[in-house]
Amino acid sequence: MESNGVTVELDDLHRHYGEVRALDGLTLQMQPGELIALLGPSGCGKTTALRIVAGLDTATSGSVRVGGRDLTRVPANKRDMGMVFQAYSLFPHLTVVDNVAFGLKLRGRATAERRRRAHEMLELVGLEQHATRYPRQLSGGQQQRVALARALAIEPSVLLLDEPLSALDAKVRVQLRDEIRRIQLEVGTTTLFVTHDQEEALAVADRVGVMSDGRLEQLAAPSVLYSAPATPFVGSFVGLSNRIPATVSDGTATVLGQAIPVLPGSAESAGVALVRPEAVSVAADPAGSATVVAVSFRGAVSQVTVEVEGTLVIAQVGSGAALALEAGQRVSVSIDPAPVLVVAD
Amino acid sequence: MTWVGRSVRGLVLLAFAVFFLVPLWALLDLSTKQVVTGGRTGAHWKALVENEQMRSAIITSLELAVLTVVLMLVLLLPTMIWVRLRVPRANRLVEFLCLLPLTVPPLVIVVGINGVYSWVNYFLGGSPLTLTFVYVVLVLPFAYRALDASLSAIDVTTLAEAARSLGAGWFTVIARVVAPNMLSGVLSAAFIGVALVLGEYTFSSLMHFDTLPVTIVLLGKSDTGASMAAALATMLLTALLLVALSLLDRRRSERN
Numbered sequence: 001m002e003s004n005g006v007t008v009e010l011d012d013l014h015r016h017y018g019e020v021r022a023l024d025g026l027t028l029q030m031q032p033g034e035l036i037a038l039l040g041p042s043g044c045g046k047t048t049a050l051r052i053v054a055g056l057d058t059a060t061s062g063s064v065r066v067g068g069r070d071l072t073r074v075p076a077n078k079r080d081m082g083m084v085f086q087a088y089s090l091f092p093h094l095t096v097v098d099n100v101a102f103g104l105k106l107r108g109r110a111t112a113e114r115r116r117r118a119h120e121m122l123e124l125v126g127l128e129q130h131a132t133r134y135p136r137q138l139s140g141g142q143q144q145r146v147a148l149a150r151a152l153a154i155e156p157s158v159l160l161l162d163e164p165l166s167a168l169d170a171k172v173r174v175q176l177r178d179e180i181r182r183i184q185l186e187v188g189t190t191t192l193f194v195t196h197d198q199e200e201a202l203a204v205a206d207r208v209g210v211m212s213d214g215r216l217e218q219l220a221a222p223s224v225l226y227s228a229p230a231t232p233f234v235g236s237f238v239g240l241s242n243r244i245p246a247t248v249s250d251g252t253a254t255v256l257g258q259a260i261p262v263l264p265g266s267a268e269s270a271g272v273a274l275v276r277p278e279a280v281s282v283a284a285d286p287a288g289s290a291t292v293v294a295v296s297f298r299g300a301v302s303q304v305t306v307e308v309e310g311t312l313v314i315a316q317v318g319s320g321a322a323l324a325l326e327a328g329q330r331v332s333v334s335i336d337p338a339p340v341l342v343v344a345d
Numbered sequence: 346m347t348w349v350g351r352s353v354r355g356l357v358l359l360a361f362a363v364f365f366l367v368p369l370w371a372l373l374d375l376s377t378k379q380v381v382t383g384g385r386t387g388a389h390w391k392a393l394v395e396n397e398q399m400r401s402a403i404i405t406s407l408e409l410a411v412l413t414v415v416l417m418l419v420l421l422l423p424t425m426i427w428v429r430l431r432v433p434r435a436n437r438l439v440e441f442l443c444l445l446p447l448t449v450p451p452l453v454i455v456v457g458i459n460g461v462y463s464w465v466n467y468f469l470g471g472s473p474l475t476l477t478f479v480y481v482v483l484v485l486p487f488a489y490r491a492l493d494a495s496l497s498a499i500d501v502t503t504l505a506e507a508a509r510s511l512g513a514g515w516f517t518v519i520a521r522v523v524a525p526n527m528l529s530g531v532l533s534a535a536f537i538g539v540a541l542v543l544g545e546y547t548f549s550s551l552m553h554f555d556t557l558p559v560t561i562v563l564l565g566k567s568d569t570g571a572s573m574a575a576a577l578a579t580m581l582l583t584a585l586l587l588v589a590l591s592l593l594d595r596r597r598s599e600r601n
Contacts, residue, residue: 056506076509087500089507093525103511147507154511 005033005190006067006157008053013062015048015214022048023059024214035184035191036219037205039198041237045214046194047162053192054160055079066157082151082189086163088143090135096146097122097131103154121149124183141172148180152187159184159191165200177204198238202226210234226276228263232343235274242280242313246273246342253342256308258335266342274343279336280315282306284325288332292325308333369577376574389570390578399575402560405473409556410542413480414535417488420481422531425492426519430505443489446482451547454479462552473554483548484541488534495530499523529594536590540583 008030015023023045030036038046051057053064055076063072071079082103090099097118104114122128125145135143144164151159161180165173181204184191195201201208202222209219210233218230229235246253246260247270253262255273262273282290282304290308302322304315313333325331379386393399421443428435446454458479465475501523508522524531546558555563557579565572 054506054510056509076506077512077514079510080512081510083507083510085503085507087503089500089503091504091507091522091526092499093528102508106512106517150511160510 005031005188007032007065008158008190008192009063009065010049010053011063011065013049013052013064014060015045015052015057016060021214023052023062026062026211026214026216028209028216028219030190030192032190033188034206035181035193035204037193037195037201037208038211039195039201039208039238040211041196044211046196046211048214049211050160050162050192050194053158054081054083080154080156081158081160082154082156083160083162084144084147084151084164086166088135088140088147088167090138090143090146090150092135094134095131096127096133096135096138099135099146100150100153102150107154117153118149121153122146124152124186125149125179139172140168141176144168144176145179148183152183152189156189159189161191161193163195165195165197173200180204202238208238210237212237227338229274229341230263230265232274232341235341235343240277240314241274242277243272244275244311244313245309245345246271246340248342253340255335255340256313256333258337260335260337261339263339263341266340267344270345271342272345273340275313275335275340277303277314277316279338279340280313281334281336282315282317282321282325282331283334284329285332286330288330290331290333292327292329292331294327295322295325297323306331306333369580372573372577372580376570376577378570380570386570389568389574392568392571393574393578396564396571398555399560399564399571402555402557403575405555406543406557408474409476409480410539412474412477413484413542414538416477417481417484417538418531418534421485421488421492421534422524422527423519425489425496426501426523427515429496429501430518440489440493443485445486447486452551454482455548455551459552473549473556476549476552476554476556479548479552480538480542480545483545484534484538487537487541491533491537492527492530495527495533496523498530499526532590532593536586539586543579543583 008028010026010028013023013026014021026045026049028036038049040046048057052059055071055074059072063070065071066079090096091102094102097115100118100121101114104117109117119128119131122131125148127142127145127149130138130142135146138146147164164180165176168176177200180193193201193204202225205222207219208222208225210217210225212233218225218234220228220230225234226239229238235241244255246255248262248267249269251262252259253266253273254260255275260273282292290306290313293305293307293312296303296305297319300319301316302319304317304322304325306313306315315333376389377385377387393403424439428439462475465478469475504522504526505518508518513522544558545556546562549556550559550562557575561572561575561579564575
């Protein structure tokens with residue numbers, strides 16, 4: 001489907017609250033129709049960035065351009081952006097259909113047109129049968145879907161999602177996450193999605209921006225972010241990583257006696273290699289140098305914790321193989337020779 | 346609940362009923378008593394609408410009640426929402442200013458306000474409706490509390506931000522998003538305003554305006570029965586307003 005989106009450019013955004021630098025030079029370019037997730041721990045500045053894009057907060061310096069137009073000083077109600085909030089934000093005194101049609105009413109659309117559009121949007125999120133209900137009569141997941149329909153009804157140039165799934169239970173969260181992605185691909189609106197949940201970010205986004213202390217640490221496709229973290233923070237924040245002592249020389253790290261190429265940005269001598277659990281293989285071997293400490297069943301795959309050369313290493317292996325192992329058993333450990341990031345200890 | 350608990354509850358309810366209903370019954374009795382023959386008469390109640398002075402006082406007080414409520418809501422509601430949304434640091438100051446009239450004795454306010462009223466009378470004439478300004482000040486502490494409770498019960502910031510992102514200006518945010526969700530607070534504040542205006546005597550008397558309470562007292566000196574009928578009618582009107590308020594609130598709760 002052809003994209004309806006526009007480009008979004010954040011240029012050197014700063015937001016200071018007294019001595020606190022909530023944003024410290026954020027620069028980001030979004031392509032038309034792209035979904036970018038901003039990921040980071042609490043207080044990293046991701047929500048501040050989104051609020052500045054929405055016009056609900058003001059940057060200390062820097063600019064926001066949407067479709068080539070500078071919106072930095074444009075008030076929120078003139079920005080033509082749809083937003084879904086973390087807290088339930090439906091208007092309690094309006095029915096579902098009136099909530100969805102609210103933005104269209106403000107734009108002076110005729111009653112018949114806005115009702116038709118509102119029903120279309122409710123159909124898109126699968127809630128047409130609840131059109132005449134009030135928000136209090138809906139579950140949390142339904143309320144967020146209505147909020148999404150309301151944000152999309154105005155055909156916004158940019159869709160902003162501020163941790164829209166945080167208040168929902170795990171099952172609904174996964175369902176709605178997939179639904180958001182389906183709808184976003186269908187309407188093609190450029191979307192900025194803020195979340196602290198890495199699984200959520202990796203699952204829905206075209207690109208994920210990892211933020212820390214008001215700065216963008218890395219912006220990359222989810223697979224790149226996962227397999228080739230650019231900084232120690234990204235390596236440790238995204239996914240689970242083993243921290244295994246390593247020595248580096250000539251672009252090669254020696255980890256548990258194995259030579260493994262290193263990623264750009266790695267330490268140049270000794271350090272700690274960040275190795276994913278799925279890159280670690282464990283095999284029963286009476287002459288092996290490692291000992292199984294624990295086996296943890298996780299469904300299709302299991303986690304096996306082994307001790308090798310005084311370091312605890314977690315391996316992710318198929319449950320069939322994992323359940324054949326038991327604590328105290330001698331095993332041999334090998335590491336997938338894909339490049340790893342080695343950081344200073 | 347045990348029979349002891351039920352009995353205690355019954356006794357307490359009975360005590361309260363007696364406390365409230367006996368004065369009302371006494372008013373009804375006195376307002377319908379034929380003093381000379383000892384029989385019953387509706388003459389005093391008839392006088393309420395036929396007595397020009399009383400009719401005028403009732404109309405004045407009702408007009409004052411409406412004007413006071415409207416002006417109070419126009420001033421206070423947007424101010425409180427605006428302060429909550431845009432200048433939360435000023436919340437304490439607004440609260441202090443609104444509660445201030447409670448701390449100043451009415452006589453002091455009257456003395457202070459007389460100077461201001463010479464200007465009010467100069468520009469607006471000597472109509473009793475100018476009492477609206479004083480009544481708005483008097484009702485502020487109670488109205489503030491009612492509106493503040495209702496404002497605290499909703500997530501004003503998120504609602505306002507959602508409306509802003511959909512294209513609403515500040516007026517629309519206040520009038521079409523936040524205020525409709527404060528209906529119970531608005532109704533409570535309005536009711537308190539009406540009740541206060543219909544019962545206020547000190548200011549109108551000291552400022553020489555013939556409102557309903559002033560006229561009831563005046564009439565009491567010449568026609569006690571009519572004065573009692575007026576007092577009872579005022580209380581019944583206030584009670585009716587209270588019932589209407591609860592019905593409105595209940596309908597709203599059922600809808601939600």
